[in-house]
């Protein structure tokens with residue numbers, strides 16, 4: 001249930017018309033729906049409830065402090081992948097007991113930061129990392145709680161840039177080497193191997209990879225226990241897909257159906273690291289048309305959101321639904337199928353002002369004729385939108401607004417020109 005709907009031909013987020021928000025806060029603007037965020041978080045919590053899971057919201061997906069706070073207030077923990085994300089999770093009110101620290105390249109300082117805050121699991125991805133963490137922990141008179149991240153060698157087939165469990169990627173320990181590495185850590189005074197972790201890729205639209213991954217996990221857990229490691233956690237990562245085109249994604253229950261039996265068999269506590277599933281369809285990016293342009297036989301609509309605001313189309317050729325916020329009479333609100341031929345539309349490339357031919361939000365997209373000043377909504381922009389935004393071309397990063405029913409609140413102000421040079425001012429000679 002995503003709380004973005006057209007009422008009287010105007011797109012609303014919950015009970016707030018998006019043109020009101022564009023008028024008040026300007027564009028480009030990320031707009032999030034609190035009800036949608038909580039709906040998706042609850043869907044995961046409910047589907048996996050029989051395993052009493054630790055649901056650790058993946059901060060990299062959307063690290064806005066207000067969103068993280070909302071997650072914390074509703075029982076979520078956090079998956080962090082850098083000292084900066086750990087800082088965000090702590091600032092959001094979480095404590096280490098609900099934080100898992102992931103990432104292939106944790107520095108000693110980050111390990112120390114995690115240990116000082118008693119994170120409950122370090123997902124460890126290499127032998128060097130394991131023993132570096134052991135040394136840091138030992139130096140602090142501590143034992144680091146570890147989940148070994150295994151690369152289970154499965155092909156979930158997401159995108160070459162987001163597959164994380166196929167042979168040859170930088171993530172995890174090869175499945176053939178996990179046990180050798182774990183054996184070498186037996187009895188280490190700074191390490192306690194208490195879990196097994198995998199993250200298969202993102203976004204995943206099928207349950208089978210989780211079923212296969214969990215089955216491989218079960219075997220490994222049995223072997224790790226034989227070595228004497230008290231394995232108490234199975235962390236199945238994130239990666240649950242969402243609707244980007246139409247209704248192509250699975251409900252949380254479909255993933256639970258294949259993961260829960262394995263967890264119960266392993267007698268482990270389940271950890272999950274969902275990001276996109278929670279926040280992806282809880283956000284839209286609102287932009288305003290600047291110009292139309294015909295060139296090379298193509299029609300371009302140039303609007304004020306660009307690759308620096310939402311890089312997914314540029315980076316992964318990702319499909320995001322785009323439609324006018326207030327379509328003219330006779331134009332559907334919105335079409336059932338954005339990829340079908342739609343009467344009254346023409347093929348348009350939706351591009352931004354950035355100086356790169358790769359700066360686009362959509363290519364050859366069926367859209368009604370648009371005019372200067374029209375507002376567009378780019379859907380499914382809550383995940384990996386603002387989180388991957390940059391100041392490229394010295395563009396100001398967008399503002400973010402959180403809607404609750406009929407009310408709205410700025411949760412990140414639009415940047416200013418002064419913000420652009422703030423870190424440089426004190427260094428200017």
Ligand code: LLP
Pocket residue numbers: 058060061079102162199201202203237238239240273274275276277312316383384
């Ligand atoms: N856990 C780990 C270890 C991860 O690496 C990730 C995402 C997650 C959890 C959360 O995955 P999710 O539930 O959000 O699928 N920028 C790309 C996605 C990169 C995913 C990176 N890792 C995109 O925009 O599609």
